[in-house]
Amino acid sequence: MERVDLIVRGDSVIPMEGSHSVIPDGAVAVKGSKIAGVGTYGEISKKFESDNVIAGEGRVVLPGLINAHTHAAMVYMRGLADDLPLKVWLEEHIWPAENRWLAPEFIADAVELAVAEMLKAGITTYNDMYFYEIVGADVAKRLGMRAVLGVGVIDMPTKTTAGADECLERAERFIKKWRGDELITPAVAPHSSYSCSPDTLSKSKALAEKYGVHLHTHLCETEGEVEEVKKKHGKTPVIFLDEEGFLGENVLAAHCVWVTEEEIEILARRKVGVAHCVESNLKLASGIAPLVEMLDAGVKVGFGTDGAASNNDLNIMSEMSTAAKLHKAVTRDPTALNAHDALQMATRWGAEAIGMGALTGSLEEGKAADIISIDIEKPHLSPQYNIFSHMVYAARASDVDTVVVNGRVVVSGGKLLSADEDEILLKARKWGEKIRAVEQGQAAS
Amino acid sequence: MERVDLIVRGDSVIPMEGSHSVIPDGAVAVKGSKIAGVGTYGEISKKFESDNVIAGEGRVVLPGLINAHTHAAMVYMRGLADDLPLKVWLEEHIWPAENRWLAPEFIADAVELAVAEMLKAGITTYNDMYFYEIVGADVAKRLGMRAVLGVGVIDMPTKTTAGADECLERAERFIKKWRGDELITPAVAPHSSYSCSPDTLSKSKALAEKYGVHLHTHLCETEGEVEEVKKKHGKTPVIFLDEEGFLGENVLAAHCVWVTEEEIEILARRKVGVAHCVESNLKLASGIAPLVEMLDAGVKVGFGTDGAASNNDLNIMSEMSTAAKLHKAVTRDPTALNAHDALQMATRWGAEAIGMGALTGSLEEGKAADIISIDIEKPHLSPQYNIFSHMVYAARASDVDTVVVNGRVVVSGGKLLSADEDEILLKARKWGEKIRAVEQGQAAS
Numbered sequence: 001m002e003r004v005d006l007i008v009r010g011d012s013v014i015p016m017e018g019s020h021s022v023i024p025d026g027a028v029a030v031k032g033s034k035i036a037g038v039g040t041y042g043e044i045s046k047k048f049e050s051d052n053v054i055a056g057e058g059r060v061v062l063p064g065l066i067n068a069h070t071h072a073a074m075v076y077m078r079g080l081a082d083d084l085p086l087k088v089w090l091e092e093h094i095w096p097a098e099n100r101w102l103a104p105e106f107i108a109d110a111v112e113l114a115v116a117e118m119l120k121a122g123i124t125t126y127n128d129m130y131f132y133e134i135v136g137a138d139v140a141k142r143l144g145m146r147a148v149l150g151v152g153v154i155d156m157p158t159k160t161t162a163g164a165d166e167c168l169e170r171a172e173r174f175i176k177k178w179r180g181d182e183l184i185t186p187a188v189a190p191h192s193s194y195s196c197s198p199d200t201l202s203k204s205k206a207l208a209e210k211y212g213v214h215l216h217t218h219l220c221e222t223e224g225e226v227e228e229v230k231k232k233h234g235k236t237p238v239i240f241l242d243e244e245g246f247l248g249e250n251v252l253a254a255h256c257v258w259v260t261e262e263e264i265e266i267l268a269r270r271k272v273g274v275a276h277c278v279e280s281n282l283k284l285a286s287g288i289a290p291l292v293e294m295l296d297a298g299v300k301v302g303f304g305t306d307g308a309a310s311n312n313d314l315n316i317m318s319e320m321s322t323a324a325k326l327h328k329a330v331t332r333d334p335t336a337l338n339a340h341d342a343l344q345m346a347t348r349w350g351a352e353a354i355g356m357g358a359l360t361g362s363l364e365e366g367k368a369a370d371i372i373s374i375d376i377e378k379p380h381l382s383p384q385y386n387i388f389s390h391m392v393y394a395a396r397a398s399d400v401d402t403v404v405v406n407g408r409v410v411v412s413g414g415k416l417l418s419a420d421e422d423e424i425l426l427k428a429r430k431w432g433e434k435i436r437a438v439e440q441g442q443a444a445s
Numbered sequence: 446m447e448r449v450d451l452i453v454r455g456d457s458v459i460p461m462e463g464s465h466s467v468i469p470d471g472a473v474a475v476k477g478s479k480i481a482g483v484g485t486y487g488e489i490s491k492k493f494e495s496d497n498v499i500a501g502e503g504r505v506v507l508p509g510l511i512n513a514h515t516h517a518a519m520v521y522m523r524g525l526a527d528d529l530p531l532k533v534w535l536e537e538h539i540w541p542a543e544n545r546w547l548a549p550e551f552i553a554d555a556v557e558l559a560v561a562e563m564l565k566a567g568i569t570t571y572n573d574m575y576f577y578e579i580v581g582a583d584v585a586k587r588l589g590m591r592a593v594l595g596v597g598v599i600d601m602p603t604k605t606t607a608g609a610d611e612c613l614e615r616a617e618r619f620i621k622k623w624r625g626d627e628l629i630t631p632a633v634a635p636h637s638s639y640s641c642s643p644d645t646l647s648k649s650k651a652l653a654e655k656y657g658v659h660l661h662t663h664l665c666e667t668e669g670e671v672e673e674v675k676k677k678h679g680k681t682p683v684i685f686l687d688e689e690g691f692l693g694e695n696v697l698a699a700h701c702v703w704v705t706e707e708e709i710e711i712l713a714r715r716k717v718g719v720a721h722c723v724e725s726n727l728k729l730a731s732g733i734a735p736l737v738e739m740l741d742a743g744v745k746v747g748f749g750t751d752g753a754a755s756n757n758d759l760n761i762m763s764e765m766s767t768a769a770k771l772h773k774a775v776t777r778d779p780t781a782l783n784a785h786d787a788l789q790m791a792t793r794w795g796a797e798a799i800g801m802g803a804l805t806g807s808l809e810e811g812k813a814a815d816i817i818s819i820d821i822e823k824p825h826l827s828p829q830y831n832i833f834s835h836m837v838y839a840a841r842a843s844d845v846d847t848v849v850v851n852g853r854v855v856v857s858g859g860k861l862l863s864a865d866e867d868e869i870l871l872k873a874r875k876w877g878e879k880i881r882a883v884e885q886g887q888a889a890s
Contacts, residue, residue: 078827079834083783117824282770283838285779312838313825322767325727334730338528379562380758380842382523382870383877385885389524393728393757397825398843425827432828440830 004048005407006030008371009041009056012387015363016063016347022387028061030369033182033407038363054402054409058377060387062343063362064124064146064370064405065316066350069216069254069275069304071130072114073107076431077309080439086222086284094309097439098131099159107132109427111139116416116424118314119145121397124370124405125361126314127252127275127304127354129189129216131160134174137184144410144418146370148354149174150189150216153204155197164200168207175211183406185213185356192218193237194228201246208250214355215246219253222286226258238263247272252354254304256294257287264290268297273353275304276345278323280311291327292336302350315397320346324392339392373402375414449493450852451475453816454486454501457832460808461508461792467832473506475814478627478852483808499847499854503822505832507788508807509569509591509815509850510761511795514661514699514720514749516575517559518552521876522754525884531667531729539754542884543576544604552577554872556584561861561869563759564590566842569815569850570806571759572697572720572749572799574634574661576605579619582629589855589863591815593799594619595634595661598649600642609645613652620656628851630658630801637663638682639673646691653695659800660691664698667731671703683708692717697799699749702726702734709735713742718798720749721790723768725756736772737781747795760842765791769837784837818847820859 006029013026015038027044029036037044041056081093107130118126125146128136133149140147151171153164161167168188175186190196190204196217208215220226220237229237238259241247249271256274259267267274276291294301303319305311324342328334351361360370374395376382381390381399403411410418451474458471460483472489474482482489486501526538552575563571570591573581578594585592596616598609606612613633620631635641635649641662653660665671665682674682683704686692694716701719704712712719721736739746748764750756769787773779796806805815819840821827826835826844848856855863 282774382873428827
């Protein structure tokens, strides 16, 4: 009998390792930061014993959810400006607000709120691109969240950098500091094909390859962006990036709303990962990505929430539910994006898309212990016929009961254990009051 | 100083009586089943006193949400068959299951689950069309839910009726029994323009007018249905119903996905209410209703969940959020269906669409005390800049803290007070096991 640190039980355990299988009365054994075994409770209890067993009655156990594209710190701009034309939203609200507020203390407090929201919603890994990732990394680590943090690279000067070279130096320092960390994975995040020159893209790629880290970029989010790239480079963004030698399996491309059939083939052939940010794309009226076509072509696609200023929450269960319904109507096929595939996107495929497939995204012996447990003893989850369907079409982020990241229990009974939630809310309220006074005062003038 | 039975306080009170106004530090005074006053807490506490004051810190107070179209008892078929072609779903799963299981005991237990789910999600009125409304009425009333219950009328024989005349007799008995009740409002529900003959439609209309009750029907849900009516009657469904003299302000039409511009004009001119069932329409791949065009034409539209077999929950907050995002992308206009209008649909407009606008749907003196309070002290609702945006884009059904229907507190601290939730879940589990054994056994054979 092997002693382990934790056993997580569930009426159903869904390992998401490729098959449709559900393990009834299942359990996951955790030793240190790793999964030591997955099976029926009968099997697990013959091999492992632990003083710490999380009960499984009325619970479904899944791998932690993957948020494949976000800007975590933007939670502090949640609802600051909505229902506006994209240009007004960005140029008159979001950019000026960023310019005024972005600073290490803002990022530290905002990322803490974002991580609290995500952990409570069953997200155990997020893939970020924003400013001051060096600050966000400490926060994510402290709260016990797994994060892939992409240091932003952009040609135009920003509040914090004079140009791309400074961004790249910063990215290299960040990579050197964090590579090898158990929870924080550094990445390089050239902003997009319209805001980065061929030279910047190529230097970003070289930097990523030098250290074996992932690239994270925005791609074909809006029709206007495609027009801009066509005007500048004479070709559409995916073809442009491919000809520049940028695309490869170490690239995560967020959005991919306006990709042609030819471009989908390229994404598949180059093994590029895609983050489908369905709610953000709907809310900003950017369009509806050809998700079913991408999946059919074999592109690796996960779900991304995008930033909370355009969504307005960090909730992969809701992205999954919206996408699984929407693409049925869009394709006029009620069998499109079935519940099992939607759940794959939220877990294993999402992990693969962001380059974390070997470590997380499914419950398998040897993988990191990133595990969530959902309370299904609720009116809206009764009765129970098909657990995949319930997880995708009826479960809510608030049904998440227990969250384990890298072997550490960070949420239990729906409560955050790794930080003081009241204090996080208090800080958010104080920042909100300050920001509101300035932004809404200015907006009104 | 007038003594009242209850005062519900909120950091923000949103009365939804036409303007965009939010009352900061507001309160609603309740006397018996009615609202006695709405204003700032300062104003209310000068006029009213009560031993029962519900605290308002971190709370937003709204009128109860309106579910303008559902088949409540279908919760017992939630997730029984998903991701299937419509014909297979209906003909091989839902209809056979209905045929096997529909009986008074099934309806009583299923409606109890549905009402529990809806109350906990802040729904205080639902507009139903199904079998055995006579059983559902007792359950809804016992749990303290307001319901408009439409007795189904259909030409073809069903398990419980030989034809339309028997349905109409049953409807008349139901109306006589329940008219004048404070919570239960009877209605007549001819199923649709393809399943009811002109004679049945005209008799339904006459019956509704005899007693001054509402009509509830399905309209233009699928493209196939439009083709069927065109073939049978040589015109599209709305024009057919209009020429039959069926349409009027006492009609609630569910779905209206496939309506032409001319038909939208007719719906507006006849003051027909429409239930927009966006999630069901997406999931069944029926299509996307021209909601913005209907609203622009002046049609009264609310949200409906449809039955849980096709949704898969009874959650108006989620319908509201999905619709407000979706229609931005569909119209390519990020200002379409703004948060305030989405919240109007979920409350006042929904109440008007189902003929209950004089009684509920807004917080106004003299209206029924149908009030909900949302807990916004949560990470996903922080910080706070615009409360409408938060309610539509970020709040979840699980954030509902308190629900008052007709002056009775039926949910408090998110817990159902008017019935034993554990017992409801136990019954659902038992029915689920029985149904699964038969249906999934049969489906597998």
